[in-house]
Amino acid sequence: MIAATRTFLVPFMRRPVAAAGLGILVLMIVTAILAPVLAPYDPSKIDPISRLLPPNAAHWFGTDQFGRDILSRVIYGARLALLIGVGVVSFALITGVPAGVLSALFPRFGRVMMRLIDVLMSFPALLLALGLIVILGRGVSNAILAIGVVYLTTTSRITYGLTLRLRTETYVEAANSMGAGAFWTIRKHVLPNLVSPLLVQASFVFAFAQLSAASLDFLGLGAPPEIPSWGNMLAEGRIFITRAPWLLFFPGFAIAITAFSLNLVGDALRDRLDPRFRDMLRK
Amino acid sequence: MGSYALHRTGAAIATLAAASVIIFFFIHLIPGDPIHVLLGDTATPDQVDALRAKLGLDQPIILQYFRWLANVARGDFGTSIFFQMPVLKVIGDGAETSILLATITMIWITIIGVPVGVIAAMRHGSWLDQGLSGVAMLFASIPTFWVGLYLILIFAAWLGWLPSSGYPSIFEQGGLANLRYLLLPSLALAAPNAALILRLTRASMLDVAREDYIRTARAKGIRPMRVILRHILRNALLAVVSAFGFTFAALISEAVVTETVFALPGIGQLVVQSILRRDYPVIQGIILVTVVLYLAVNLLVDLSYRLLDPRVELQ
Amino acid sequence: MLRVSDLSISIGSPDNYIDIVSSVSFEIGRGEILGLVGESGCGKSMTSLAVMGLLAKGGPWVRTGRAELSGFDVIHAEPYERVEAGHGGIAMIFQEPMSSLNPVMTIGEQIEEAINVHQRVTGSRQNLTARDYLEMVRIADAAMQINAYPHQLSGGMRQRVMIAIALACQPQVLIADEPTTALDVTVQAQILSLLRELCDTLGLSILFITHDLGVVAQLVDRVAVMYAGRVVETAAVDRVFDAAAHPYTAALMSCLPDPAHRVRRLVTIPGQAAKPGQITKGCAFAPRCAYAVDICREDPLPYAMLADNHRALCLFPRGVVR
Numbered sequence: 078m079i080a081a082t083r084t085f086l087v088p089f090m091r092r093p094v095a096a097a098g099l100g101i102l103v104l105m106i107v108t109a110i111l112a113p114v115l116a117p118y119d120p121s122k123i124d125p126i127s128r129l130l131p132p133n134a135a136h137w138f139g140t141d142q143f144g145r146d147i148l149s150r151v152i153y154g155a156r157l158a159l160l161i162g163v164g165v166v167s168f169a170l171i172t173g174v175p176a177g178v179l180s181a182l183f184p185r186f187g188r189v190m191m192r193l194i195d196v197l198m199s200f201p202a203l204l205l206a207l208g209l210i211v212i213l214g215r216g217v218s219n220a221i222l223a224i225g226v227v228y229l230t231t232t233s234r235i236t237y238g239l240t241l242r243l244r245t246e247t248y249v250e251a252a253n254s255m256g257a258g259a260f261w262t263i264r265k266h267v268l269p270n271l272v273s274p275l276l277v278q279a280s281f282v283f284a285f286a287q288l289s290a291a292s293l294d295f296l297g298l299g300a301p302p303e304i305p306s307w308g309n310m311l312a313e314g315r316i317f318i319t320r321a322p323w324l325l326f327f328p329g330f331a332i333a334i335t336a337f338s339l340n341l342v343g344d345a346l347r348d349r350l351d352p353r354f355r356d357m358l359r360k
Numbered sequence: 361m362g363s364y365a366l367h368r369t370g371a372a373i374a375t376l377a378a379a380s381v382i383i384f385f386f387i388h389l390i391p392g393d394p395i396h397v398l399l400g401d402t403a404t405p406d407q408v409d410a411l412r413a414k415l416g417l418d419q420p421i422i423l424q425y426f427r428w429l430a431n432v433a434r435g436d437f438g439t440s441i442f443f444q445m446p447v448l449k450v451i452g453d454g455a456e457t458s459i460l461l462a463t464i465t466m467i468w469i470t471i472i473g474v475p476v477g478v479i480a481a482m483r484h485g486s487w488l489d490q491g492l493s494g495v496a497m498l499f500a501s502i503p504t505f506w507v508g509l510y511l512i513l514i515f516a517a518w519l520g521w522l523p524s525s526g527y528p529s530i531f532e533q534g535g536l537a538n539l540r541y542l543l544l545p546s547l548a549l550a551a552p553n554a555a556l557i558l559r560l561t562r563a564s565m566l567d568v569a570r571e572d573y574i575r576t577a578r579a580k581g582i583r584p585m586r587v588i589l590r591h592i593l594r595n596a597l598l599a600v601v602s603a604f605g606f607t608f609a610a611l612i613s614e615a616v617v618t619e620t621v622f623a624l625p626g627i628g629q630l631v632v633q634s635i636l637r638r639d640y641p642v643i644q645g646i647i648l649v650t651v652v653l654y655l656a657v658n659l660l661v662d663l664s665y666r667l668l669d670p671r672v673e674l675q
Numbered sequence: 676m677l678r679v680s681d682l683s684i685s686i687g688s689p690d691n692y693i694d695i696v697s698s699v700s701f702e703i704g705r706g707e708i709l710g711l712v713g714e715s716g717c718g719k720s721m722t723s724l725a726v727m728g729l730l731a732k733g734g735p736w737v738r739t740g741r742a743e744l745s746g747f748d749v750i751h752a753e754p755y756e757r758v759e760a761g762h763g764g765i766a767m768i769f770q771e772p773m774s775s776l777n778p779v780m781t782i783g784e785q786i787e788e789a790i791n792v793h794q795r796v797t798g799s800r801q802n803l804t805a806r807d808y809l810e811m812v813r814i815a816d817a818a819m820q821i822n823a824y825p826h827q828l829s830g831g832m833r834q835r836v837m838i839a840i841a842l843a844c845q846p847q848v849l850i851a852d853e854p855t856t857a858l859d860v861t862v863q864a865q866i867l868s869l870l871r872e873l874c875d876t877l878g879l880s881i882l883f884i885t886h887d888l889g890v891v892a893q894l895v896d897r898v899a900v901m902y903a904g905r906v907v908e909t910a911a912v913d914r915v916f917d918a919a920a921h922p923y924t925a926a927l928m929s930c931l932p933d934p935a936h937r938v939r940r941l942v943t944i945p946g947q948a949a950k951p952g953q954i955t956k957g958c959a960f961a962p963r964c965a966y967a968v969d970i971c972r973e974d975p976l977p978y979a980m981l982a983d984n985h986r987a988l989c990l991f992p993r994g995v996v997r
Contacts, residue, residue, distance in 0.1 A: 094494070196378040199651050203613030204631070208647055211635055212389045284501065291503050292617045296632050311506065315621075318509050319517040329506035336501035344497070485733075572774040575729060576837070579767045580789045580844060581758030590788075591777055598779070670824040671778055 088349040089342075098341030105335055109155040116149035120305045129321045138327045141310070142317060150305040151327050157306040158287060158335060161221060165286035166279045168225030169232040174275065176229075177236025178267060181244060182259050191237060194230050202227045203292060210298050220299045224289045228282045235278055236271065238357050243267050273346070274354045280343035284336040291332050307332045364672070368662050372655045379651050380432075384425050386644055397640050400441035432648065438641035442634070447645040450630070457527050457626035461542055461549065461619070462611055468550035469557050469607065474600065477561025478593060484566060493562065499555035504614045508548035508621040515544060525623035545622040549614055553607050557600060564599040568592045598669050605661040612650050676880045677726075677765070677848045678702040682740030682750070684718070684725050684904075694955075695735060696722050696904045703848060708874055708881040710895035710912070712888070712927075714948050718904040719884045723850045726882075727767050728753045744848065755792075758844075763793050766841035770853040772833035776825035782809075782836045783821035789843035808839040813869060831862035838869065842877075849873075850882045855890065867894050888931055892916065897984075900924045903949040903959035910985040920981055920992035923960045958989070966991055 089096040108115060118136075124144030132139045138147035176194075180187030197205065209223035243249055249266045293299030294308025295315075302309060307328040314324035347355055390397045395408055395417060412418070416427055431438075437447035480492040499507075516524030527541040528534055568574065569592050577591045578584075612628075619628035627646055634642040666672045682699040685692035696718040703709045711719045724730050726742045728749065742750040744764050749757045757763065769775045777785060786805035809817035812835040825833055834854055841849055851870065855863040871894060873879050883895055891898060891912065898915045900908045900923065908921040919925040926944045946963035957972035958964070964971065971990055979992045 192375075192378070196375055196382065199375050199379050199655055200382075200647065201609045201612040201650055201654060203616050204647055204650055207616070207631065207635060208386060208643070211640070211643060212386070212391075288501075288503055292505070292614075295503070295505050295617060296620060298632075298635060311503075311509075315509065318513050322510075322513055325506065325509055329503065329509075333498070333502040333506065337498055340497050340501050572769060572771050573777045576769065576775045576840070577777065577788075579727060579729060579754050580840065581754040581763060581792045582788065583755045584753075591780075594779055595777070669779060671826045 088345040092345050095341045095345035098338035098345075101334060101338040102342065105155050105338075106159060108152055109159040112153050112156055116146075116152045118146035118149040120145060120149040120153040121303070122146070129317065129324070131321070132323055139321070139323045141314060141321075141324055147310075147324065147327055150310055151307070151331050153305045154307040154310065154328060154331060157217070157300060157304060158290075158331070160217070161224070161290045162283040162286050164218075164221035165225045165228060165290075166282050168221065169228040169282050170275065170279065172225075173229045173232030174236050174271070176233040177238075178240050178263060178271075180233070180237050181240035182263065182267075187237070190233075194233055197226070197230045198234075203289065206289060206293065207296075207298065210293065215298055215301065217300050217304065220290055220293050224286050224293075227289070228286070232275075232278060232282065235357055236275070239271055239274055239354060240267055242353060242357075243270055273350055274357070277343050277347045277350060280339050280346065284339035284343065287332055287336045287339070364666060365663055368659055372659045376652065376655055379655075380429060380648070381425065383644060383648050383651070384428055386647070387640060388421075390640060398438060398441075400638070437645040437648070440634075440639055440642045442637045442639040442642070447641050450642055451627060451645055451649055454625060454627040454630045456529055456531075457542075457624050458615060458619070458628060460530075460539070461546055461615060461624065461626060462608075464539070464542055464546040465549045465553070465611060465615075466604075466608075468546055469554045472550065473554040473557030474561050474597075477558040478565060478588070480558065480562045481565035481569070481596075482588060489562075493559065496555040496558045499551045500559070502552065503617075504548050504552060505617045505621045507551050508545065508618055511544045511548055512622070527622075527624045527626075541622075542624075545618050545624060548621070549611065549618045552614070553610055556610075557603065557607065560603050561596060561600050564596040565592055568595045571595070598665065601665055601668060602661060605658040608657045609654055612654065676703055676705050676707075676745070677882070678741075678743045679722075679726060680741050680743070682722065682725065682742065683738040684721055684730070684735050685738040686735050689738075692738060694738065694904060696725070699740070699901070699904075699906050701899045701906060701909060703880045703882055705847075705880055706874055706878045707897065708871070708883055708895045710891045710898045711882060711884045711901060712886065712891055712898055713901035714886055716948065716950065717901045719901050720852055722901075723767070723852050723882060723884055725750065727765060727850055728757060729767070758792060763844060764847035765850060766844040766846035766848075767850040767852065768834065768837045768841050768854050770856050772830050772837055772854075772857065775837055776833055778825055781822050781824055782828070782839075786821075786836070786840050786843050789840050793843070793845050803843075805839075805843070808843050809836070811842060811873075812836070812839045814839070829862075830858050831866065834858065834862075834866055835869070838866075838873070842873070846879065848880045848882065850884070852884045853886070854883075856885075856887070863890075864893075870894065888927065900927070903954065905959060905988060907960065907989070908985075908987040910981075910987075911983060914983065914985050920979065920985065920987035921960075921989045922964045922966055922993060924987075925993055926963075966993075 089099050122145060124140070126144065127136070127140050128144045129142055130136055130140040130144075136146050136148065138151060140146055141150070176190055180190040200208070205227055206223040209226060210219060213219040213222065243266065246266075249262060252262055252266060290299055290306070291308035291311070294306050295312045297312060299308055300306045302313070310328040311325055314321070314328075317324050387394050387397055395412060396403065399407055399411060414427075414431075416424055419427075435448055437451075439445065440447050440450045443450050476492060480489045483489045512524045515522045522544055523541050524544075528538050530536050530538045532538070574587065574591055577587050582590075615626070616628035616631060618624075619626045620632050623629070627649075631643060631646045634640075634646070679702065680700045682696060683694050684696035685694050687693055699718075699722055701709060701711070711722065713719045721730075721735060725737050726749075728751075730736060737750055740750060741748045744762050747762050749762050749765070752760065752762075757765070776782065783805045786808050790803070790805065790808075806817045806821055809820060814820055814832065814835055820828070820832075825836070828836065837854075849870075854870075855866050858866065867890065870881060870883075874881055883890075885891060895912050897909065897911050899906045900915070900921065902923050908915070908919065908924045910920070915924060916928060919928050923944075930943065944963060949959045949962070953959075954962070956974055958967070958976055961967040961971040976988060976990070978986045978988055979990070980986050981992060
């Protein structure tokens, strides 16, 4: 475990910018967990007297049109961001990885499966998610599901490609020629080699999930309005852009810095990958 | 060439056929009776009966699908519940805005992403390169609508240089000058995509620069600029051209949000409003149209790639 | 024609460097083929890239030395600088014909590009076309092949095209970096005889880099043997095979299987080849040399001048002292 952690940290030693990205992510996770402790106010407490205040000593990030403290809402927003990210990544990996691995090992199944993925990929990502939202209805778990389906396609495609490449490796062929069964091959040779590339993919999916979820929230089709998500804050604050520009600055900045950090981390991890896998994970 | 084009077109049509099944079932997956999903709650019994007969809702589902497909092939996408107009007409009204927005954005992406990517690659490892790559990654991480909102604040509200929202057709009063309404939206939409094209151009320039044939070109005594433009860029662009396919898909997605921010009367805003209005036939129509468009663009990219890369012929 | 003297190539910074090629000197006369021979990693390719001006920025760099082409030093010039200064006379072909041609340009375009560059500089109109060059390298139906793309040609054909491009640069010296290593044996023989022919008919000088002693015996006039970044022996080709003076050369020759005397096992040189820069003091071959004594490990190490332009970097050249 310690050795694995150390290996994970190696790419960040020499890249201060990527290390900063990792630091911001850790900060975001800590913020999400400790939100009730860190937030100076109740994020939903309405205070009609202090509406649309610019940043000041009492409210560092200012207040919104209901007098709610923006700093507290941004802190609580980290919770939803983390939930969305973890949810989408888990869904994409849990469905996409088996689909990709099995498709590569069983060509007949793979032909059907990959055609299906092709078909799903012919829908522009946000429209696919919107279509699913229409069927499923609005809500946090439905947003996760809808965005998850979008990244299920790319994840299974990448896993498929990686597994196909692994299958032609000499040692896997050697194992097969000695009579190793398909599942033994998967467990011993395929899955361990998929971990690093999929970690890279996971960080990119996490990043894009933030942007997709923010878009859904912004369109009023994501998390319910009472939840203080960064996207909802932008949607609600939109009409006050000229009167209170700070209203939109902090939640938008939170989305951008999270996605940016994840992209930095993903890039740093990818550059450490085996070159044979690297070009498959190019965005 | 002919058989390659035929093969690719066949594959695209097969994908479209499979996608059409999903799109057809979309209506059936929405909770509620499909008739009411298609006509809305205010439909008269006459309308219900007419549609039931037209789609044959008492028939087996396979037959219903083929009837629907036949209607779609004739251009009959059904009727909008909200507008009480043919769906295709409703979509057509938004087409001008969306097509112009996409075209202008594509121009931005190309004239910003490719040259800046080339410059970054030429100065590989320098501060300029690191700065440009960093900025590109930042732009790829910023929500488009956030960029859009601040563009409105700065250029429309504070400076007053450009209109903040809406778009009157170029065929109406104002003519081509109306394109200024699309300047801010197209810039907001271009930002993340130009950033991706920049990074891709830079990366594939650097990949190609390491190829043996670039050494051959240099050994001939060609000037560095010509080596870069004639040999490196020409090969690097192959990867960039193939990326324009998925850039277009990303564009469609992000246009939905951008049109909403700038209140542009395009297809993107239409889909969002139709979702809020529960105008399902319009949503279904828009999804179908974008899938067709996306497959057509990818087919074009594929075929033009074939013209650019002589090696594809053999594969 | 081409005289390389005291060429050292280093990695690291100017203050803290390691020589991976040190004090390499050789010369090639008009119409002569010099074989630069050595194991992989001995610095022979690096030497040729440096002479050509093709060392990549940020990589190994030329620390000292000259490469004189008809009296002008070209060592610090990139090819285009050299060409534009009027010293275009060196061209090069590479080991990998499969990847050395631009995949999106026809071979005609790639040859014409070279013709144009050198024509612009010399100012004189060349009356040779791309097609003439293709015929010169014995490509059948050149008029057809001129519009072919590299992927449509076989490896041997591509290497011929590479030679055609090189000839279009109107060189006095052709550097050939293991041009036949990637090819089948029969094709290899054809390319070698083509090079010999060009050498004889055009008076072309060739620096032929190889690790293949069979090719050396077949093609070259003189040999420079490299070991760990140094030229350890220079001699006419028959002297190298019959009267090698440096123990490394001698050991290399004894590794060649001799069909006339079938021996039980193949001879090998004990130990591992020193990496360039690994041994900085004395003779780099000393650790593996059967004849080495203490002073072999001490500087300075002089060249022993032997008969007929034959020299060896050894204190005890074989057949002379012992």
